[in-house]
Amino acid sequence: MSSTSSTPPWDVQQLPRADGSVFLVTGGNAGIGYFVAEQLSATGATVVLGSRNPAKAEVATSSIRSRVPGARVRAVRLDLADLSSLRTAVESVEYLDAVVHNAGVALDAPPRRETGDGHELMFGTNHLGHFALTHWLMPLLSAAPAARIVTMGSFAAKSERLDLDDLQSRKDYRPKRTYGRSKLAQMYFGLELDRRLRAVDSTVASVVVHPGGALDSLTPSRPPVHVRTAGARLCGAPAALLLQGKHAGAWPAVRAVLDPTVRGGQLWGPRVFSLRGKPQRERAWNHLTGTSVAARLWDASRDLTGVGLDTIPG
Template sequence: MSSASTNPPWNVARPPRAEGSTFLVTGGNAGIGYFVAEQLSASGATVVLGSRSPAKAETAMASIRARVPGARLRAVRLDLADLSTLRPAVESLEVDRLDAVVHNAGVALDDPPRRETGEGHELMFGTNHLGHFALTRWLMPLLSAAPAARVVTMGSFAAKSERLDLADLQSRKDYRPKRTYARSKLAQMYFCLELDRRLRAAGSTVASVLVHPGGALDSLTPARPPVHVRTAGARLGAAPAALLVQGKHAGAWPAVRAVLDPAVRGGEMWEPRVFGLRGEPRRAPVWNHLTDTRVATRLWDASRDLTGVDPGPQH
C-alpha cells in the first residue's frame, strides 16, 4: 500500500531516470527486445544489447540513437545456444556491477524437424531456458554487487495453457514446435520464480521478476527501419486485431516497468492490463500452475544437471 502512495503513477511514455545504472537485454537487437532496449535507454542508463550478431546489434544501436539523443549503448556477442561461450561473454562486459538483466532472447521454430544445440539440447529449450539459466550463474556476482539488481524474465502468454513434461523436457518423445516453444517459455517462468525464492531465502539484494508481453504482433509494431519495416498492407490487415492485441513496442512495457519501477517486487508477475493481452502493464496474480514449487525444484535440478552450473545465490 505504501509503495503505491510514495511512487508517482506509472507513465509508459516517461520512464523514471536511471543514470549510472547498467542494464543488459538479451536479444536486444530485434523484436520486443529491441523496444525494451530503446525504452530503457531513454532512462539515461547504459543499455547493453546481447546479440548473436554484432552487425545486427550495431544496426539496432544506430536506430535507438536516432530516436534517443545521447543514448548510452553497448553490445556484447551472446549466443545462448552455446553454453561454453556465456562466461567469456559476461567477462567481456568489463563492468563491476549490473543493475538488471532482461532475459528476453528466444528462438521459435515454426516447423519440424527437431533441432539441437551443439551440446545436444533441443534448440528452443536449450536456448530459451537453459541458456538463460546458465547466463544467470555468470551474471550473479555482478548483480549481487549492485544495490538492488533485478533479473527480469520474459515469459509468454502461450505458456498459460501448457504444462511441463518433466520426463521429456527436451521433447525427444513427442516434438511439436509450437508446444515445445510454449514449454520452453514455461520453463523460463518456473525458473524465474524459483530463483526469487532462493534469493529471498539467502537474504540476497537481487530480485527476480516475471513479465510477459501479452499478444505482440509485428503488424501492429511501429516501423524502425531497417530493424523493423512495416508495410501499409500489413498495417491495414492488422487493424481488427488491435482490439485484442498490440505491437511489440507495447509488449516491451511490462519488462521496462519491472526494471525501473521502484514499487516492483521479486516474485511478482507483470502483464498487459486488458485480459493479459494488451494495454499498460499491471501486476497480475501468478498463474496457478506456476506456483507448484515441486515442479520448479525438479526443473531446477534437471537444468543444473544439464548445464553443469547453479545460478542460485553464490556461497
Template sequence: MYQLPDAADHVYLVTGGNTGIGYFTAEQLAGTGATVVLGSRRAERAEAAMNAIRARVPGARVRSAALDLADLGSLRRTTESLGVKRLDAVVHNAGVLLGGPEPRQTRDGNEMHFGTNHLGHFALTHWLLPLLEAAPSARVVTVGSFAAKSERIDLDDLQSRVGYRAKRTYSRSKLAQMYFGLELDRRLRAAGSTVSSVVVHPGGALDSLTPSRPPIHVRKTGAALRGAAAALVLQGKHAGARPAVRAVLDPRIAGGELWGPRIFGLRGRPRRERLWAQLKDAETARRLWQASTELTGVAPAATA
C-alpha cells in the same frame, strides 16, 4: 501512465536486444539515460539496432556484447566481455521459435528451444550473479510468453523427444523460463540477497501493430491495415516491451511477481497478475531447477 525515471548511473543487459520486443525494451531503457548492453548473436544486427536506438534517443548510451545462448560454454566469456563492475538488471528476453517438423539441437546437444530459451538463460544468470550482487538492488527480469499459459511442463520429457511440435515446445520452453524466474527469487530471498527476480510476459504482440524502426522493423501499409482489427485485443511489440521495462525500473515491484498487459493479459498498460495455476507449483519449479543444474553443470546461487 508510468513515467520512466532517470537511470543515468545504471547498466542494463537485454538479451536479444537487437530485434522484436528486446529491441523496444532496449530503446525504452536507453531513454532513461542508462547504459544499455544489447546481447546479440550477430554483431551486424546489434550494430543496426544500436544505430536505430541512437536515431530515436539522442545521446543514447548503447553498446553490444556477443551472446549465443545455444552455446553454454561461451556464456562465461560473454559475462567477462561486459567490462563492468556491476549490473543493475538483466532482461532475459532472447528466444528462438523454429519452424519445421523435426527438432534441432544446440551445440551442447539440448533441444533448441529448451536449450536456448531456458537453459541458456539459466546458465547466463549463474555467471552474471556476481555483477548483479555488486549493485545495490539489481533485478533479473525474465520474459515469458502468454502462449505458455495453456501449457504444462513435462518433467519426464524436457527435451521434447516424444511427439515434438515446434510451437508447443517453444511455449513449454517459455513456461520453463517463468518457473525459473520464480524459483530464482525464492532462492535469492532464502540467501538474503539484494537481487530480486521478476517474471513478465508481453501479451499478444504483433509485427503488424508495431511502429517502424528501420532497418530493424519496417511496417508496410498493407500489414498495418490488416492488423487494425487485431488492435482491439492485441498490441505491437513496442507495447509488449513495457512490462519488462517497468519490472526493471519500478522499485515498488517485488521479487516473485508476475506482470503483463492490463486487458485480458493481452494488451494495455502493465499490471501485476495473479500467478497462473501451474506457476504456483513450487515442487515442479524445484525439480526443473535440479534438472537444469544437471544439464548445464552450473547452479545460479546468491553469495550473500
C-alpha cells in the same frame, strides 16, 4: 517499498531517470528486446544489447542512437545456444544493475533441431541458456545495490504444462507446444530463482513478465530493424482490439526494471485481458505456483547445463 497513494501512476511515456545504471537486454537487437532496449536507453542508463549476431546488433544500436539523443548503448556478442561461450561474454560487462532475459528462438515447423550442446533448440536457448547466463552474471548482480533479473515469459505458456520426463521433446516434438513449454520453463525458473534469493536475504530480485499478444503488424517501424508495410498495417488493424505491437509488449519488462514498487517473485503483464495495454501486476497463474515442479526443473537444468547456481551470494 510498497505502492502507496502518494506514488504517481506509472506512465509508459514518462519513464523515471536511471542515469548511471547499466542494463543488459538479451536479444536486444530485434523484436520486443529491441523496444525494451530503446525505452531503457531513454532513461539515461547504459544499455548493453546481448546478441549472437554482431551485424544485427550494430544496426540496432544505430537505430536507438538515431531515436534517443545521447543514448548510451553498446553490444556484446551473446549466444545462448552455446553454453561454453557465456562466461567469456559476461567478462566484457564490468557492472550491472539489471538483466532482461528476453532472447528466444521460436520454430513454427519440424524438424526438431538441437544446439551444439545437444539440447532441443528452443528449450536449450530460451531456458537453459538463460539459466547458465544467470550463473555467470550473479557476482555482478550481487555487487549492485538492488539488482533485478527480469525474465520474459509468454502468454503462450499459460495453456502449457511441463513434461519433466521429456523436457527435450524427444518423445513428442510439436514446435508450438515445445516453444510454449520452453517459455513456461523460463517463468518457473524466474519464480524459483526469487524464492532462493529470498532464502539467503539477497539484494537481488527476480521478476517474471510477459508481453501479452504482441504482433509485428501492430509494431511501429524502426527501419531497418523493423519495417511495417501499409498492407501489414491494414491487415493488423482488427487485431488491435485485443492485441498490441512489440513496442507495447516491452512495457512490462521495462517497468519491472525501473519501478521501485515492483517486488521479486511477482508476475507482470498487460492490463487488458493480459493481452494488451499498460503493464500491471498479475496474480501468478495457478500452475506456476507449483514449487515442486519448479524445484525439479531447477535440478534438471543444473544437471543439463553443468552450472550450479546453488551458491547464490547473499
